[in-house]
Amino acid sequence: MAQEIKTQWEGQMLFNADTLGGNFKIDAAEESGGQGKGVRPKALMLTSLAGCTGMDIVSLLKKMRAEVDDLDINVSGELTEKHPKIYNKVTLEYVFYGEDLKKDKIEKAIQLSAEKYCGVMEMFKQFAEITTVVSYKAKKSS
Template sequence: MTNTVKTTWKGNMKFESTNPSGLNLNIDTGAEHGGNGEGYRPKALMLSALAGCSGLDVVSLLKKMRAEVDDFNIDITAELTEEHPKFYKEVHVVYNFYGTDLKKDKIEKAVNLSIDRYCGVMEMFRQFAEITTEINYFEK
């Protein structure tokens, strides 16, 4: 399977990028780098892709396992290298689950399947960064 995007310069530091979904997104820098802050920052967008990829896996697996949660979010903190080209060297992914009577064994299994088997973006990150993960439960 091949994915194709087209990214077009829109002036100054802004670009518009297509997506196979048909939805476009804007990429820009902040004023400190000459942009207008009218779009996603490229490196932060990579972290969103990581969270989205793993999150989709987890939600799909929890549904199949009949392990309902009231809410779920993923927080990612990443450290860049000091030297150019700067890239993420350490990435910490935190999975937060909220609900009543959470099925922790199934949640842990779903998260681990995403991390170890299904999330292609996670595997891409492993090629250049040390990845750590944790799971937090918030029961009502």
């Protein structure tokens, strides 16, 4: 199944991206000739990873009847020194919130996402070492 997005150049380093779910701006930082009016391309890759695994996990937890109150996914990536600079190390930090969390089911959902369902993670595995960190909290602080 082919998927298609369209981008339109809006001057300097700014592009508008029309995607399957909406549109947004992509831009470079000012020090790289951009205006800082949009997300950076490499940051979008990390965002895609978080979104893909997050959607897997919440769907799996619902099916497992192990829902959580909230979930934060923080992703950090380390870039290589030489061009083309690519992510060679990525850390996914999952923070689950709720009372009486079913940690065994949560960890199973993370494993299933990483090993079976998340296509973005599978792509990242081709070029980066992925580390996963999981923590549990009763409540999200305001």
